[in-house]
Amino acid sequence: MENINQKILQNFGINGFFAGKRKGGFLIKSGKKVLFLKKTSANSNEIIFQNNIKKHLALNNFKNIDMYYETLEGAPFLKVNSENYILTDYVDAPEIDFCNSDMFLKLVKKSAQMHMLIGDAKIESEISENSLTEFKKSLSLFKEHKKLISKRSTLSDFDIIFIENYDYYLSLAKDSIDCLEENNYYKLITEKKETTHNLLKKENLVALNNDIYITNFSKARTELSVKDLADLIKRFVKYNKEPEVDINEILNTYSEIKPLSLEEKNIFYAMLKFPTEFFKISREYYSKKRSWTPGSIITKTDEIIERKERYEKYINKISI
Numbered sequence: 001m002e003n004i005n006q007k008i009l010q011n012f013g014i015n016g017f018f019a020g021k022r023k024g025g026f027l028i029k030s031g032k033k034v035l036f037l038k039k040t041s042a043n044s045n046e047i048i049f050q051n052n053i054k055k056h057l058a059l060n061n062f063k064n065i066d067m068y069y070e071t072l073e074g075a076p077f078l079k080v081n082s083e084n085y086i087l088t089d090y091v092d093a094p095e096i097d098f099c100n101s102d103m104f105l106k107l108v109k110k111s112a113q114m115h116m117l118i119g120d121a122k123i124e125s126e127i128s129e130n131s132l133t134e135f136k137k138s139l140s141l142f143k144e145h146k147k148l149i150s151k152r153s154t155l156s157d158f159d160i161i162f163i164e165n166y167d168y169y170l171s172l173a174k175d176s177i178d179c180l181e182e183n184n185y186y187k188l189i190t191e192k193k194e195t196t197h198n199l200l201k202k203e204n205l206v207a208l209n210n211d212i213y214i215t216n217f218s219k220a221r222t223e224l225s226v227k228d229l230a231d232l233i234k235r236f237v238k239y240n241k242e243p244e245v246d247i248n249e250i251l252n253t254y255s256e257i258k259p260l261s262l263e264e265k266n267i268f269y270a271m272l273k274f275p276t277e278f279f280k281i282s283r284e285y286y287s288k289k290r291s292w293t294p295g296s297i298i299t300k301t302d303e304i305i306e307r308k309e310r311y312e313k314y315i316n317k318i319s320i
Helices: 002-011 043-060 101-121 131-150 157-182 185-192 226-239 247-257 262-275 276-286 292-304 308-315
Strands: 019-020 025-030 033-040 078-080 083-089 207-208 209-214
Touching: 002 078, 002 083, 025 131, 025 262, 033 131, 043 083, 043 101, 101 226, 131 157, 131 185, 157 262, 157 276, 157 292, 157 308, 209 308, 226 247, 226 262, 247 262, 262 308, 276 292
Parallel strands: none
Antiparallel strands: 019 025, 025 033, 033 083, 078 083, 207 209
16 A cells, blocks of 8 residues: 555655555655545545635635645546545644534634635535435435334334334424425525535544634535534534523524525524434434444434434524
8 A cells, every 4th residue: 555655645746655544544744744645435526626615715715624735737636546536634633522612603603604705606516416305315215114114023122213203203304394495495505506515523623723624525515504504503412411502692603604594594494403313323224234233223313312302492492
């Protein structure tokens, strides 16, 4: 692998050497810099889309992002043996703490600033998926799981949990989809041409020099910006049993930088309601290529169900 790394680095015009492994890639030491080289499943058009976003942000002084190094030929990736490699700076800093309310609100502001800048550029991705199409597919699969269970003579522990909670999560999903459609989701996503990061998780957000450094734009796509905000709030409640920050303060903090229309706020609430976690854990359990053990799935499911009441209570305080 070190020989391949050297070949890749030469194409990026970098003099460096292999300095160790990290999750998902390799550390490269080059002078005083430490770089991060990794293989990506993204195709060339997706990488170029991500690179255009980062360039636009950097040109507008939004610089705490993992910029792609470009090859000597000016490409933000290098193809080796039919696989794409990307090179970025390595940021050795702690992940942000979602339990730190001040830090979380800073992240909300940072996200709003990012969305404003990307929205001005109207950079469109070729990814056709969006929240409404994903929600409908998830709901359809959820119903298929119910049919599958009905054919079984013996039920597993998860089957029983699934049946007990089926109507509750089915209702949430239907309400969410109806709300998106009633508030012209498809029209808005087409007209506004906004872009979301789509992976604003702990591992992609680090605290650096009293600021927040955003990494890993691999799932960025054309989507309404409130999708990122809804995802952040879901994670905030997940990590905080008694959130110190009211949902309206979060929404107001975001809206002060990026104002939202009534339709966007309604869509935001619909995205908060959609039971993404329970649907995801169900897909995992009933998948033929299950990567988690049944025991770990039950544990994760119990955690989801344990916080459903406090989560619902929290988001229902929203003033639209």
